[in-house]
Amino acid sequence: xTKLRIRLARGEVLxxxxxxxxxxFLIESGEIEVRTRQRGxxxxxxxxxxxxxxxxxxVIDESPRTATARALDDxxxxxxxxxxxxxxxxxTDPIIRSLLEGQLKRYRGALAALQGKQAAPDALSASxxxxxxxxxxxxxxxxxxxEGQLELSLQPLLDVPLGRIAGYEALVRWDHPERGPISAAExxxxxxxxxxxxxxxxxxxxxxxxxxxxxxxxxxxxxxFVAVNVSARQLAHPGLIERIxxxxxxxxxxxxxxxxxxxxxxxxxxxxxxxxxxxxxxxxIRVALDDFGTGYANLCHLHRLPFDTIKVDQSFSHDMLDxxxxxxxxxxxxxxxxxLGAEIVxxxxxxxxxxxxxxxxxxxxxxxxLVGRPQTLAQLLANPWDPASLV
Numbered sequence: 268x269t270k271l272r273i274r275l276a277r278g279e280v281l282x283x284x285x286x287x288x289x290x291x292f293l294i295e296s297g298e299i300e301v302r303t304r305q306r307g308x309x310x311x312x313x314x315x316x317x318x319x320x321x322x323x324x325x326v327i328d329e330s331p332r333t334a335t336a337r338a339l340d341d342x343x344x345x346x347x348x349x350x351x352x353x354x355x356x357x358x359t360d361p362i363i364r365s366l367l368e369g370q371l372k373r374y375r376g377a378l379a380a381l382q383g384k385q386a387a388p389d390a391l392s393a394s395x396x397x398x399x400x401x402x403x404x405x406x407x408x409x410x411x412x413x414e415g416q417l418e419l420s421l422q423p424l425l426d427v428p429l430g431r432i433a434g435y436e437a438l439v440r441w442d443h444p445e446r447g448p449i450s451a452a453e454x455x456x457x458x459x460x461x462x463x464x465x466x467x468x469x470x471x472x473x474x475x476x477x478x479x480x481x482x483x484x485x486x487x488x489x490x491x492f493v494a495v496n497v498s499a500r501q502l503a504h505p506g507l508i509e510r511i512x513x514x515x516x517x518x519x520x521x522x523x524x525x526x527x528x529x530x531x532x533x534x535x536x537x538x539x540x541x542x543x544x545x546x547x548x549x550x551x552i553r554v555a556l557d558d559f560g561t562g563y564a565n566l567c568h569l570h571r572l573p574f575d576t577i578k579v580d581q582s583f584s585h586d587m588l589d590x591x592x593x594x595x596x597x598x599x600x601x602x603x604x605x606x607l608g609a610e611i612v613x614x615x616x617x618x619x620x621x622x623x624x625x626x627x628x629x630x631x632x633x634x635x636x637l638v639g640r641p642q643t644l645a646q647l648l649a650n651p652w653d654p655a656s657l658v
Contacts, residue, residue, distance in 0.1 A: 271410045273346055275338040281321070284335045288325035290346045293399070293406055294318065297342030303334040312377050314339065318399055323370060326352055345406040354461055362398040369395040401457065407443070408454055412466055417441050419474040420641035421493065423652060424612060425633045427625055432652050433632065434492035434526070437475045438641050439467070459500050468501045472511055475525060476518040478644045483520075485648055494526040494555060502529070502539055508546045515552075522551030528578070530557045541572055548573070555612070559600065570607075577604050581615020581635065588620055601628045622657060 273292070275281060281292065284303060292299075299321050301312045312334055315321050325332050326349045355362070411417055421435035441449045458464040475493040483490050501507055515525050527547060529540060544554050555576035556569070569577075579600045586593040597613060604611035616622055616635030625633050639652060 271346060271406070271413055273344045275342040275344070277338055277340045279338050281336040281338065281344070282332050284332050286332045288322060288329070288332055289349055291323035291326045291349070291352065292321050293345040293347055293403055294321060295343040295345060298339040299336050299342060299344075300339050301334045301336050313373075318396075318403065320347070320366070320370070320399065320402075323347070323352065323366075327356070327367065327370075345403070345410070347402065347406065351405075351461070362401050365395055366398040366402070369398075404454070405457055405461070405463070408441070408457065408467075409463065411441060411443075412463070412470060417467070417470060418643060419471060419478065420643055421478060421647060422634065422641040423639040424494075425616075425622075425638040425657075427622070427630055427633050430654055430657075432491065432639075433489075434494060435478075436494045436528070436634065437471055437478075437496070439471050440641075455498070459498055462500075462504075464498055464500050465504050468495075468497060469510065471495055472514055472525070476514050476520060479520055479524045480518050481644055481648065490521065490524065492524050492526050492553075494528050496528045496530065496557065498530075499536065502543055503536065508543060508550060508552070511552065512550045523553060526553045526555060526576070528555045528557040529574075537572065544573055574607075574609055576610045576612060576632075577607075578612040578614055578634075584613050584615040584621060584635070585617075587624060588618075594624070597624075597630075598628055601630050605629070619657060 272295075273281075275297070281299060282288070294315055294317050296317055299315045301315065301321065302309050303312055304310070321336055321344075322332070326347075329349075356367075418440045420438045420440055422438060423432045424434050424436065425431070426433040439451055439455070441451075441454050443449050455464070455467070458467045472495055475495050479491065479493050497507070511525065511527075512522070515522055529543075547554050553575040555578055556572070556574040557578045558580045559577045577600065579597060583593045583596050583600075587597050588594070600613075601611050610631045612632040612634055613625055613630055614634045616625065616633045616637050618637060621635075622633055622637060637657060639656065642650075
């Protein structure tokens with residue numbers, strides 16, 4: 268297995284001319300000198316520093332190295348596996364296209380400069396810098412995943428009629444060592460661009476199972492569930508449900524301890540989703556439709572997909588006490604859920620008045636900052652939920 272982070276001492280060779288390539292490298296710190304032999308003498312092709320790639324051309328071309336790369340000082344590099352690059356090229360990723368165009372331009376320019384035909388290649392363009400920044404973040408995300416640096420927060424769901432916590436939604440967080448907290452929207456979208464979303468999703472499922480077991484051991488009564496979001500790309504990955512069932516069983520938990528949440532979107536394969544829901548039900552796993560009422564919500568799909576839970580987006584609950592139309596939508600969603608035999612969760616509940624409105628509507632579940640903000644498992648165990656927080 269290729270190490271994700273590589274350290275070179277000054278003078279150490281990264282690769283030699285004529286070697287078969289397997290990996291490109293992103294320089295994190297230090298400088299790498301790339302040189303070749305021209306007419307019996309050494310010629311320096313380039314000196315590369317932080318934020319630049321080295322060795323990528325041979326990987327892209329699948330041809331022997333045309334130069335030797337050596338560390339000019341102590342260096343730290345991220346290994347960029349050839350499959351990472353091939354995966355992006357196959358999808359004609361625009362970022363990779365811009366990177367490839369830039370690298371080809373500099374590579375050809377450097378060779379032409381050696382022949383005295385033109386000046387040395389220009390500096391990185393804005394689009395190339397953006398592409399390298401995305402690649403760097405992806406490499407760092409892979410490292411964070413490998414070293415267990417992603418953190419799971421749990422946001423409680425209130426059983427409105429019973430006035431107690433019924434379960435939690437799992438939210439993955441990444442505290443970047445340089446940038447600080449990175450929004451899930453950014454790094455999950457980045458993970459979804461490649462197959463990285465699959466190991467990220469499985470990390471969340473594993474961590475959620477551990478959290479449920481710890482909550483049960485701490486005396487949670489009744490035994491809570493944890494809802495985990497799955498993306499369209501995860502749904503398409505073979506064996507997803509079987510792996511989830513295996514993890515739940517290995518943790519000694521009831522099948523209903525883990526729920527799946529699917530966000531309806533333009534890329535969701537509804538035939539695939541229907542098969543997944545059927546398989547989940549066969550294994551005793553419940554499935555929720557997340558963010559109902561936004562973007563792609565479609566009643567035609569809803570009546571064909573037997574979701575157990577429908578989550579009403581917070582954009583409606585925020586305005587429901589001030590807007591009769593928003594209140595009508597929330598009320599209609601509650602009645603719709605009841606008619607379909609599905610539970611309704613209304614998100615974004617922040618005031619006692621909003622919660623009281625849900626009670627009067629007969630809504631089963633509420634979620635939002637009034638019920639509780641996302642917390643780590645350690646925080647939840649140290650500060651058990653207090654019903655007084657609803658007042």
